[in-house]
Amino acid sequence: MGADTMDLMYGIEELDAARPDYRKAQQFYDGDVPEIFASARLRRALEDTGTDFRLNFAKTPVDAVVDRLEIAAITGADDAHTKLISAMWADNGMDLEAPDIHRHACTLGDAYLIVLPIEDDKGQVIGVEMHYNSPETVRAIYSEENPREIEYVIKRWCETRTLGKVHRAELYYDDRVERWTTKPGSKGDQVSDWVHWLAEPEDGQEPDEDSWIITHDWGRPPVFHFRTARPYGRPEHVGGYGPQNAINKLSITHMGTVDYQGFPQRYALTDAATTDTSDLEPGDWDDFPPDDNATGPTDSGDDSSLKAGPGEVWTLRGFKAVGQFDAAQPSVFLDPIMFEVRAMAQITTTPLHLFDPQGEVPSGESIRAKEAPFVKKIRNRQMSFGATWREVFTFALNLLGIGDATVDVRWAPAATVEDQTGWQTASEKVKNGVPRRQVLLESGYREEQVDEWLEGVDDAELARRVDILATVADSAQKLGAAAALGVVTSEQVQALLTGALSDIELLAGVEART
Template identity: 25%
Template sequence: MNLTAPLVLSDLADTSTRGKIDAMLQRLDATRRSNQLKQAYYDFEARIPRSPVLPIAWQEARQVCGWPATVIDVLEERLDLLGWRGDKSGTLEALFRTGGIDLEATLGHLDALLYGVAFLQIDPHAVADGRPDLVTAASPLTTTGIWDGQRRRLVAALTIVERDNTTDQPRVIAYADDEVTGSLQKVAGVWRWVDRRLNPLGRTPVVQMVNRPRASRLGGRSEITRPVRSYTDQAVQTLAGMRANRDFYAYPQRWAENAPDDLFADDDGTPKPGWVTAMAAMLTSGQPGPGQQPVRFGSFASSPPTPFLDQISGLATQLAGEAAIPPHYFGLLTDNPASAEAIRNIESRLVKRTERRQTSFGWAWREVGTLVLAAHGQDANGISVHWRAADTPTVAAEADATVKLVQAGVLPPRSSVTYDRLRITPEDQKQIASDWVSNQGPLAALASAVTRQAGPADGAA
């Protein structure tokens, strides 16, 4: 398949066009099982292999481990998209605040980290229709596309909207570069239009967001890798063993020597249930008869859960190295809490990994900004993506560094860049600017304006 050729969906009788649509559907089917496995680990629904040692009764109780979700969530929580910069028209800033893009960003980042790839759809007709949902995140379980390596973007894409319950035939929305964005349904083996609208953007309005791409694997890679799944499987089996150990040693395991049978039976000779014997506060026996040995009682020493906890701690440490996450994020605490400097050193790999994601995801968000401005008929030259800093400095340290930069003349005191370093939200920045103007007063504002025009008087300080 020639990936550099644009996909034209206007002529549905063309064999190559139908073949590309079918090929994208086959790609969804081919990756569905792998994606569903990763989703099962994230949603605590993965079927963990059973232990060959523990009885089935102990393994029937569902034991889960939330480590895969922690690996994803810890990284996603540091990916805070704050919008775009460089748009003089203010269109992107207004849409980011009112169009729900901050929420769609969270959805897209989660799917990209979970499956290795996610998609962002830009509706080219939302502006004309007056709808705010211009940008939406799409799951790779239902969306795919054809990537053009030379132009570094998708040249075709489709999304499964629904499936016919009787024929299992999907109804899809197909996107192409130059002509149409429409809704298609396969009837009697032939793709037919359900509705059809032109694409005014001139390029496929779907953006691919890839996690951990490399030259030999442009499709990305999930954060729930095979080592993460392996450590999780072992942890679940260890937790199941610890649970069996708890149930087995919940009450002391007693033994009796030279005990007659009637000691474990009711008055009518019916044997007592095992749980009655196990949970009895005290076992008593009558005097031994002539020639009988006295009954001796005892109990076995219980086994502590320490070996299980040590094994889980070792698995968590290995997983922390694989996912570049500090071990205390998995609940491994020490007696002496780490200092702020030690915490920053421990989190250095996590911060660098987050910055790598900001680079790869930022490429996709810049393309989204370009398409959004194109939908409004505006140019996108000079825009860049704005992220929150990936590290976690203390407020005092960040404020001290910012004050020094302002005093040195590197940063202006009332710049948005300075406010961003202090982690002041854009809404608060606007309020601060308004307060500065209102608190200045008309006379002070006039004097300041005259001073700026005429300059300071001779001898004035």
């Protein structure tokens, strides 16, 4: 193996080794995992059934995290840098792309963003393009000596050409990009399959033998790694694989018993000495007799000689007893399903009420205590992803000629105080001497929001506003209880609260102007 192909083949091996875990994570998120059978005989008999009966709880730990990963703002050192960042964000549609990147990173554990310059005809950089890449096709190779340092990044994909399928690969280094391609018809799993991928020559010119290497002065690979752990991430729902397998088996088996609940299996006990069943036809006792020409159960009403209806007389000749076998009770399956859901919530650090929003939801201090580990996980993701976003836009500004740029990433709060108990607690903290700015920050509001609110507001006015928020929260809770009792409708409650909040905002604006 030549020195120039060692990195290529090692990167391909790393990609191939990691790909099955990524596919498994995606299957669990999509709910496409097959039912697990302990018996080979049952597997052969039932493996094609139950496709539409799976209850996919495994995606909840992923969605719960992604829903709270909302970027509030990305700013530069001054207004000019911030405008450039906003323009790059808009040009690349990051309002839609960023949540998808977070979702892929939380689902698979890893996600990659490739950032490249856009040049005009003179070679001047006029913009930046950003593209998400799956970890199934891209992988960062980290240094053994310094695990935080990327040695290079490999990207491999397949294209269909006139002569058949060819595999492409690019290796991204600190100072260059190497481009590789396979010979037509080869699989790309052998060193001999790969050759230099030369740039297409202009008409009438010989191909440039060095065009497979593209040099640059960026100082790092233009690939950015979003991950939930280091050096490579773990899917948010990886701890839920086992519970989800159990839920699949329980729900599918439960659906199998529904047929027996709707159409019980019956029996008839005979006395051999007195019973003659030779004149009975198969359809006499089978609600759904076999029919060579039918594609399913008949519905003619003539499937059995025993008819249910007014005036019908049942004649049972020679049978001493009849009965039916009871199907398994639903609780045999539903109770273990709830146990598995609780286990999944515990293992994945996801609040239980997010799996069942219709169930009993804790409120006030209780919900904050229950969500504390989950909120801590959210903040860890914000720190990790936020560091990568800073690297992305620092690099992008550098491509545009702005060196040593400073970028700040602000997130929407992972948790905020929005209930009566929380605001009463905040009010008590203020009364006991805790600085109001600190109280608002502890309540989950962003620093820039708090600074804006406190600008030009004295302590007495701020205390009054905190009291108003506590009163509004108390009223919302009481109106919610009234709606639950049917005293008022939810639409009336919403209208009342919207009107009250509008009046408060209008009053605050008048006071600010005076």
